[in-house]
Amino acid sequence: MSARPSRRWLAAAGALAAASLLVAGCTSNEPQESDDEATQAAQVPGGENDEPGDTVTIGFSAPAADHGWMGSITKSAKDLAAQYDDIDLKVADGTNDVNLQISQIEQFINDKVDAIVLLPFDGAALTEVAIKAMKAGIVVVNVDREFDDPTAARTTVLGDNYGMGISAGRFICDELGGKADAKVAEIAGIDSLPLTQDRSRGFADALGECGLSVSNRVAADFTVQGGEAAAANLLQAAPQLDAIWNHDDDQGVGVMAAIEAANRDEFFMVGGAGSKNVMEAIKADDSVLKATVIYPSTQAADGIKLARLLVQGKSMSDLVEVEVPRTIQLYAPVVTKENVDQYLPTAFQS
Template sequence: MSENVARRGFLIGGLGGAALLAAGCTSNEPSAAPTSAAPAPTQAAGGNDEPGTKVTIGFSAPAADHGWIAAIAKNAEATAKQFSDVEFQPVEPTNDINQQISAVESLIAAKVNALVILPNDGQQLNQIALRATEAGIPVVNLDRIFPDKLAYRTWIGGDNYGMGVAAGHYIGTALKEKNVSNPVIVEIQGIATLPLTQDRSKGFADALKTYGFEVTAQQDAQFTVETGNEVATSLLQAHSKIDALWNHDDDQGVGVLAAISEAGRDEFIMVGGAGSANAMRAIKEDNTVLKATVTYSPTMASSAIKLARLIAQGKGMSDLVENQVPQSITLASETITKENVEQYLPLGFES
């Protein structure tokens, strides 16, 4: 996607194990006898983690000027280190489009076996991804998508629309349980002009509509702590009573929560976005208005490295019947609450 600051997604622990990537692909029930409709898998689940052909995976991402982006690079490197058959070759992270193009060109020249790219701008880096593919190097496109499907072998990323839907259902259900009518619902976006933000807002509005609710006020906060604080302060001053607030991004949510605390407001519930560790800790402690967050976790980078390794080694995903890694994987947006936060805390990123 064409944005300099972007977002998110939710993982999947190991790609060899789980209902992670596609619902219904695995089961805990004993396997039935193979039939012509469902041939027996040729490799036991988890077997893909065994050492295989040595491969070099190149990695390029934006500069770590944001908690989520920093976690992307950290997760990619940590996962690569888990495999003795992977040589991880990252290039210098940058927010400069031309520098990222040059960095990817260096990886193509080095003839890496696979590339994992989170582009600063999918549109502007589309041509260099195409060049890699034409050179026989499979590209795993992480999060911000290249517009040309010929530019990547597999895309993996989060569900922005699904984030909005998850947030909307949490708020709608909570307000219905309280018998609230005509609620004041406030939405703090990231960057309003970005497609990802528009997808999130549409999902939120669509879900709220099923409860007969709609957004009262909406303002963007640029994905920064400072602007989050300023926007929240303004919205709190404009509305003497609020019933619910959805903040799209947990990084900017640090500023949002600070503004709420400073104003001494606690009459509403708040839902965050992305799944940061500090948001999860606040949810666990249950001493602020933040009661839930919807995931768009940077652990997707870990999955991208695993996918690149499998593709470079000519393997498929052992939990799937198909012989090759899927062309596209959209991760689910999970809702984290006090009841399940312990399960997600290990996946949180520091804001």
């Protein structure tokens, strides 16, 4: 999950369009006939991007899979690479040791891979070695946690932490229907991380649109144990609540345990990230869980696909632009009982 400053709720239209097209698979529709020669020249034949090309060797490094979302990041990347005969994926062991991750990238540089897809444990700490890779002629795709220097990567794939807060807040506003005295609580992740700060800022901004604010707030640590402890403290301090937003579905397992232990059900809860167990609870509609906000665990898979396009000299063929965009920010939709079947196939297991 991102550990860099925020993005606006409504990102530039081009970036959002690019994200949608990327998820669709970076392939185009059949070009339409046109008398405009300039338009014809800009079009790319349908399916060209997925046709086999020269083999691309990609080094991949991410933090340790110590929770469901991060585990899905690596699994999705491997699964995507396996779909292409022209991708040779080299996967480094997941690590939360910055120095070890730097050494992994150094090894990829020495091995002269064609591209590196990197979700850094610490974006600032991995910036220098990423720049070194770029200077060595290796395409670097930065995933989720941004480097300090934009020249450290050819392109960056991001989630939308500020947008998650906006989505959660607006959903809660809609559900509460203008109840002016509603009590809304927030269970955040790690407060020292910019991603948590961005989510909280977006949440506060969205609640402010309907005249509400956060009445009770606690922070956990993205773990089941941390979520349970934080939620227990929250519920003890707040005898009456109308809604809760929990930033992370992995820690939400513990949050739900605390709620059940306290025998509380007077409120509804919105999750964050998009785990399978939360989506199944939303579909069953038999608990306080009524929605979750997606933070895609497919970002590294998108990064693998982009690295292949970049090394093979291709573009995102549904765009007129002849180059892969420099930044792609994915959307943060709200999953409810009404649309959960659409999102279940991409859910991760907590």
